[in-house]
Every structure is written in structure tokens, then in C-alpha cells.
Amino acid sequence: MGQVSQLRQKQPENEKITLNLGFVDLGRIDLLVQEGFYSNRSDFIRTAIRNQLDSHAQAVEKSIERHVMELGLRDYDRAALQRLRDAGEVLHVKVVGLARIADDVPVELALATIGSITVLGALQAPADIKAALADRIR
Structure with a gap:
């Protein structure tokens, strides 16, 4: 029982978001995944977000x-x-x-x-x- 309560109390280390994409953009992402540039759609999206954040790092600071x-x-x-x-x-x-x-x-x-x-x-x-x-x- 102690392990169960510890698991319930553990906070997630990230936040889930929902994203709507057009079919063409989604197809282009799937093509990059298929070609091995990214392991899956989430990997592509996380990388794209990090790249955008890096490009605006000075403005954020x-x-x-x-x-x-x-x-x-x-x-x-x-x-x-x-x-x-x-x-x-x-x-x-x-x-x-x-x-x-x-x-x-x-x-x-x-x-x-x-x-x-x-x-x-x-x-x-x-x-x-x-x-x-x-x-x-x-």
C-alpha cells in the first residue's frame, strides 16, 4: 500500500498539450518520421518547440x-x-x-x-x- 500512495503523490515532470494540425503538415511530419529524421511525431514536435524557444531565448530572458x-x-x-x-x-x-x-x-x-x-x-x-x-x- 505504501508504494501505491507514493506513486499517486509523484508529480508529473511535464504537461500534456493537445495540438490541431492540418493534414498536409501532419503528412510532412509523418514523412520525416518515416525517413528516420525523428523517432515519432512527438519527437518532431518537441524538437520544433525547443528550436523556436532557442531562437527567441534572448527575448524570453x-x-x-x-x-x-x-x-x-x-x-x-x-x-x-x-x-x-x-x-x-x-x-x-x-x-x-x-x-x-x-x-x-x-x-x-x-x-x-x-x-x-x-x-x-x-x-x-x-x-x-x-x-x-x-x-x-x-
């Missing part, structure tokens, strides 16, 4: 600096939020990537310490926390 956002993974746990509450500070979460609010954070603590959440990427948090902070999530 400037935007992050301008918006004072954190890049990558940012975790918020009970201890960190308690320190903010004790210091009388309010947190304005701004993350490009993944922001996670730990399961050990009570709703009352989140409401007292999180003023706003802006995440370009994904926010992972318990459902009750997301519901309580819904008007603060942009």
Missing part, C-alpha cells in the same frame, strides 16, 4: 528580467510560507515554468501569505488551495 519572474521550478512549502507570515510579508508568485504549492500548506496559511500567482507554465497545488486562491491566480 529580457521579458523575465522586465517582469521580475523566476525561471524553472519554484516550490512553496508550509515552512517557507510560515516564515513569510511571521515576517508580515505577502508573496506575489511570478514563475516561468512550474510553481508548486506543497500538500502540507493549510488553506488559511496560503490565503494569509499569497497575494497573487502568475505562472507561465503550470501551477501544481492541492485542489482546495487552488479553489481558495482562484481570484488571485492570473
Whole structure:
């Protein structure tokens, strides 16, 4: 039973997206896969996305600096939020990537310490926390 609960608690390391493509583009991708340039459609799409992100890397960095956002993974746990509450500070979460609010954070603590959440990427948090902070999530 311990292994089952550990598997359920494990967070995914990526986010699934849905993409609509025209038949011609899809056929061209399939041709490249068939010719061995890519192992499958997903490999092609991931590579194309990475190439686009690389080509705009400088613009992304400037935007992050301008918006004072954190890049990558940012975790918020009970201890960190308690320190903010004790210091009388309010947190304005701004993350490009993944922001996670730990399961050990009570709703009352989140409401007292999180003023706003802006995440370009994904926010992972318990459902009750997301519901309580819904008007603060942009």
C-alpha cells in the first residue's frame, strides 16, 4: 500500500498539450518520421518547440528580467510560507515554468501569505488551495 500512495503523490515532470494540425503538415511530419529524421511525431514536435524557444531565448530572458519572474521550478512549502507570515510579508508568485504549492500548506496559511500567482507554465497545488486562491491566480 505504501508504494501505491507514493506513486499517486509523484508529480508529473511535464504537461500534456493537445495540438490541431492540418493534414498536409501532419503528412510532412509523418514523412520525416518515416525517413528516420525523428523517432515519432512527438519527437518532431518537441524538437520544433525547443528550436523556436532557442531562437527567441534572448527575448524570453529580457521579458523575465522586465517582469521580475523566476525561471524553472519554484516550490512553496508550509515552512517557507510560515516564515513569510511571521515576517508580515505577502508573496506575489511570478514563475516561468512550474510553481508548486506543497500538500502540507493549510488553506488559511496560503490565503494569509499569497497575494497573487502568475505562472507561465503550470501551477501544481492541492485542489482546495487552488479553489481558495482562484481570484488571485492570473
